[in-house]
Amino acid sequence: MIIKFLGTGTSQGVPVIGCPCRVCNSSDPKDKRLRSSLLITYEDKNYVIDAGPDFRQQMLNTNVKEVEAVFLTHEHNDHVAGLDDLRPLIFRSKQAMKIYGQPRVLNELKIRFHYAFSETPYPGAPKFELVPIQSGDQIELKGLTFRALEVRHGNLPILGYKIGNIAYLTDVKTIPQESLNELEDLELLIISALRKSPEHFSHLVLEETLAFVKVLKPKKTLLMHMSHRIGLHHEIGMDLPANVAFAYDNLEIQLTN
Numbered sequence: 001m002i003i004k005f006l007g008t009g010t011s012q013g014v015p016v017i018g019c020p021c022r023v024c025n026s027s028d029p030k031d032k033r034l035r036s037s038l039l040i041t042y043e044d045k046n047y048v049i050d051a052g053p054d055f056r057q058q059m060l061n062t063n064v065k066e067v068e069a070v071f072l073t074h075e076h077n078d079h080v081a082g083l084d085d086l087r088p089l090i091f092r093s094k095q096a097m098k099i100y101g102q103p104r105v106l107n108e109l110k111i112r113f114h115y116a117f118s119e120t121p122y123p124g125a126p127k128f129e130l131v132p133i134q135s136g137d138q139i140e141l142k143g144l145t146f147r148a149l150e151v152r153h154g155n156l157p158i159l160g161y162k163i164g165n166i167a168y169l170t171d172v173k174t175i176p177q178e179s180l181n182e183l184e185d186l187e188l189l190i191i192s193a194l195r196k197s198p199e200h201f202s203h204l205v206l207e208e209t210l211a212f213v214k215v216l217k218p219k220k221t222l223l224m225h226m227s228h229r230i231g232l233h234h235e236i237g238m239d240l241p242a243n244v245a246f247a248y249d250n251l252e253i254q255l256t257n
Helices: 055-062 083-093 103-112 177-181 206-216
Strands: 002-007 037-042 045-049 069-071 097-101 128-132 138-141 144-153 156-163 166-169 188-192 220-224 244-246 252-254
Touching: 002 055, 037 055, 045 144, 055 083, 083 097, 097 103, 103 128, 144 166, 144 177, 188 206, 206 220
Parallel strands: 045 069, 069 097, 097 128, 166 188, 188 220, 220 244
Antiparallel strands: 002 037, 002 252, 037 045, 138 144, 144 156, 156 166
């Protein structure tokens, strides 16, 4: 299994429009963060977690021509706004794109992308096959297993995903005990860390994220969904534990399933 970070930024991305800070004006490619999304490749099949506003550019960057399914964590714009850009992939496959998410999230898609669900859709509209899932559900796709896990984005219940022995948890503030029990003995934990400080009402900041890492004890942790307030990439990792690192856009890792 190969995972690739299509984006590691928060809702505004990095750089933030018009921001004069040194992170937003950095020339280091690792300080350029598109909205968070993950590409998973297994047995030559591609799966995506979240498709935000940068999805078109992310697909062009990877040269991916086919996607089997999209898994959504929640309905916020930085995680779903790019779903319309699935159209070329849908047209090429001549099949509706499977999109997995909580019923609440899928109902929101029917509003935002209403033209995709019209009884008389215009030529060129995307076709989505919406597949409702809940925390605890296990989805088997051609030898790869996705397990949906509830995490809390402030007061909003959203989904993280455990794929084999890795877990992807974005926009986290708290993790219910039931989900914590599923996150033991991970080979890789991918988890959000919005910024260093101050504390945020719906996102983990770095210190809080590291506290979860200390509890879960994964072999390796990669941090993502970061704002410009996390700092410069070449500086921010200096004080992290040895098994924790900051991810960056286009980072690719090969893992055993």
